[in-house]
Amino acid sequence: MTNWLQTPLIVVNFKTYFEATGKKAIALARAAETVSMETHTSIGVAPQFADIAAVAKSVSIPVFAQHIDPIDPGSHTGQVLADAVKEAGAVGTLVNHSERQLRLTDISAIIKIASGKGMATIVCANNPETSAAVAALDPGVIAIEPPELIGTGIPVSKAQPEVVTDTIKLVREINEKTIILCGAGISRGEDVKAALKLGTEGVLVASGIVKAEDPYAILREFAEAAENKEKQ
Numbered sequence: 001m002t003n004w005l006q007t008p009l010i011v012v013n014f015k016t017y018f019e020a021t022g023k024k025a026i027a028l029a030r031a032a033e034t035v036s037m038e039t040h041t042s043i044g045v046a047p048q049f050a051d052i053a054a055v056a057k058s059v060s061i062p063v064f065a066q067h068i069d070p071i072d073p074g075s076h077t078g079q080v081l082a083d084a085v086k087e088a089g090a091v092g093t094l095v096n097h098s099e100r101q102l103r104l105t106d107i108s109a110i111i112k113i114a115s116g117k118g119m120a121t122i123v124c125a126n127n128p129e130t131s132a133a134v135a136a137l138d139p140g141v142i143a144i145e146p147p148e149l150i151g152t153g154i155p156v157s158k159a160q161p162e163v164v165t166d167t168i169k170l171v172r173e174i175n176e177k178t179i180i181l182c183g184a185g186i187s188r189g190e191d192v193k194a195a196l197k198l199g200t201e202g203v204l205v206a207s208g209i210v211k212a213e214d215p216y217a218i219l220r221e222f223a224e225a226a227e228n229k230e231k232q
Contacts, residue, residue, distance in 0.1 A: 006042040007179060008226035009202035010219070011122060012209050013066065013094065014047045020210045025051040026058045031216040033059040039223040046094055049080065056089020064122065065093040067100045070109035082113050092120030098145060108137050122204065124183065128163060132170035135178055142171060143204040145183035164198045189225035196226060
């Protein structure tokens with residue numbers, strides 16, 4: 001699980017965009033893998049459940065589920081079992097995305113389940129206080145994402161930099177090792193650079209990559225921005 005935990009880290013959430021469904025999911029994952037290899041930047045992808053196995057078999061970069069439920073194997077029709085996504089090839093999962101919000105008790109249960117199976121958790125949080133509460137649960141990664149900025153193209157690192165800096169301060173008072181990512185509105189390399197300058201260790205992105213005319217070029221821009229920031 002720790003092999004992919006290199007920073008700066010870029011995680012691409014495919015959501016349910018048509019541009020990242022089926023064969024297109026594999027193509028996008030391969031573009032991410034190419035950029036990762038060319039720039040030596042850690043890049044992970046989170047395809048839809050139906051595409052996890054195909055994507056994981058096609059690339060060597062880490063693949064994440066978009067969600068798992070806090071359940072054990074049994075009679076849970078329509079829910080997502082951690083064992084199933086792990087068997088499909090996922091190394092971890094997103095948790096509590098603003099489009100799939102959970103109670104703190106469920107977040108805690110999912111982190112425990114995933115940890116017990118050697119899987120990583122990337123827990124999304126919408127404000128510094130929630131981030132601090134999540135930090136106490138010891139996830140691998142926390143991604144700060146104000147929901148009102150998601151998909152807008154307006155990066156939180158510029159629109160609400162105090163959300164990022166306040167999150168980092170509160171999280172680090174509780175947990176020194178959890179990786180902190182910045183999400184919401186990230187669409188250009190300069191957004192990545194701004195997020196890293198504020199003290200985060202990478203970005204969680206979706207439409208900025210998935211719906212780009214040339215996802216490879218934008219991913220390359222992201223990775224180079226991250227690489228240049230590290231050299232400063």
